[in-house]
Amino acid sequence: MSREMQTRPIGSSGIEASVVGLGTWAIGGWMWGGAEEKDAMAAIRKSLELGITTIDTAPVYGFGRSEDIVGRALQSVPRDQYQLLTKCGMNWETEEGEYFFDTNDESGRPIRMHKFAGKDRIIQECEDSLRRLKTDYIDLYQLHWPDATTPISETMEAFDRLRQQGKVRAAGVCNYSADQMLEALKTIDLASNQVRYSMVSRDIEKDIVPLAQKNQMSILPYSPMERGFLTGKFHSQSNFNAGDTRANSKWMQSENMHKLERLLDHLRQIASGHGATLSQVVLRWTMEQPAIATVLAGARNAHQVEENAGAIALRLSEADLQSIDSKVNELGLAS
Numbered sequence: 001m002s003r004e005m006q007t008r009p010i011g012s013s014g015i016e017a018s019v020v021g022l023g024t025w026a027i028g029g030w031m032w033g034g035a036e037e038k039d040a041m042a043a044i045r046k047s048l049e050l051g052i053t054t055i056d057t058a059p060v061y062g063f064g065r066s067e068d069i070v071g072r073a074l075q076s077v078p079r080d081q082y083q084l085l086t087k088c089g090m091n092w093e094t095e096e097g098e099y100f101f102d103t104n105d106e107s108g109r110p111i112r113m114h115k116f117a118g119k120d121r122i123i124q125e126c127e128d129s130l131r132r133l134k135t136d137y138i139d140l141y142q143l144h145w146p147d148a149t150t151p152i153s154e155t156m157e158a159f160d161r162l163r164q165q166g167k168v169r170a171a172g173v174c175n176y177s178a179d180q181m182l183e184a185l186k187t188i189d190l191a192s193n194q195v196r197y198s199m200v201s202r203d204i205e206k207d208i209v210p211l212a213q214k215n216q217m218s219i220l221p222y223s224p225m226e227r228g229f230l231t232g233k234f235h236s237q238s239n240f241n242a243g244d245t246r247a248n249s250k251w252m253q254s255e256n257m258h259k260l261e262r263l264l265d266h267l268r269q270i271a272s273g274h275g276a277t278l279s280q281v282v283l284r285w286t287m288e289q290p291a292i293a294t295v296l297a298g299a300r301n302a303h304q305v306e307e308n309a310g311a312i313a314l315r316l317s318e319a320d321l322q323s324i325d326s327k328v329n330e331l332g333l334a335s
């Protein structure tokens with residue numbers, strides 16, 4: 001496959017992203033029952049080898065740990081050979097912003113998480129991320145969650161300033177509604193909205209995808225494998241490490257799991273016809289949807305990366321794609 005077919009532009013930012021990106025939330029350990037640093041480093045290096053050059057991280061993933069690992073894994077790689085996507089606007093240090101949820105860090109210390117997107121805070125967070133990532137610019141800087149206590153224009157002004165200073169190449173958001181996207185677009189030309197999207201999480205198709213298309217923005221889908229549930233490896237007796245929030249997933253409830261199993265059986269048939277795996281079919285389906293730039297595939301070791309990278313060369317027919325949609329609808333799984 002030619003190099004061109006493996007990359008897509010993120011909005012009109014000029015950033016070319018690999019069609020499969022590496023998601024590094026699990027690598028931070030927090031909410032995923034821990035993570036092995038050695039495996040994480042290998043996963044990042046293997047990604048670059050296999051054409052996954054776009055890496056998505058965030059300060060909150062392991063409270064700096066994910067960014068730190070990404071920075072160390074890539075420090076000897078020429079900077080123009082990969083694209084760094086990180087985020088800002090999660091506050092676990094003070095009570096500023098909009099309260100989000102209670103959690104614990106890896107040592108069990110209780111944390112009250114807030115969403116906070118004030119201008120000064122974002123400017124400071126960017127410096128902290130640049131330091132951990134060992135770079136002098138971030139390709140795409142994204143607000144992690146909307147913060148109801150800060151005007152959207154204030155947050156976007158901070159992004160604009162960082163862009164003018166050359167510290168970020170482009171601005172994006174995550175988890176923004178269509179109304180919030182419209183409000184932000186009054187201040188800045190947003191490149192992307194990073195949102196939850198998979199063949200069974202279809203909410204954004206109603207208004208977020210059409211709005212993105214109308215405004216030359218890209219969608220960066222997260223949790224495309226439903227955090228592992230669409231790889232077929234979990235069952236009703238699956239055990240999770242302490243602190244792995246997937247133990248409480250809706251997919252662990254028996255009725256949902258039963259329906260998911262039926263979808264996975266269907267996907268297995270398609271996969272076997274192509275000599276592919278479930279994760280490859282799932283990721284390729286996601287790439288084929290409108291407005292998608294880079295499908296963020298989380299992975300915690302080189303083996304998962306190798307498997308997921310196989311989705312880049314996989315081709316599904318129109319009939320395959322339609323049969324997946326029909327099965328999802330028939331099972332009432334699209335939410």
Ligand SMILES: NC(=O)c1ccc[n+]([C@@H]2O[C@H](COP(=O)([O-])OP(=O)(O)OC[C@H]3O[C@@H](n4cnc5c(N)ncnc54)[C@H](OP(=O)(O)O)[C@@H]3O)[C@@H](O)[C@H]2O)c1
Pocket residue numbers: 022023024025026032056057144174175194195221222223224225226227228229231233279296297298299300303304305307308
């Ligand atoms: N902006 C936001 O609010 C937001 C929210 C969520 C995620 N994200 C981003 O999107 C990325 C992707 O989403 P995600 O990590 O939540 O979910 P995901 O990509 O659907 O699932 C990733 C997890 O599935 C398992 N896995 C991956 N490949 C596999 C394979 N080939 N075989 C078997 N298991 C495999 C791994 O977990 P185990 O090995 O532990 O099973 C991996 O950590 C994140 O890493 C993060 O960068 C952003």
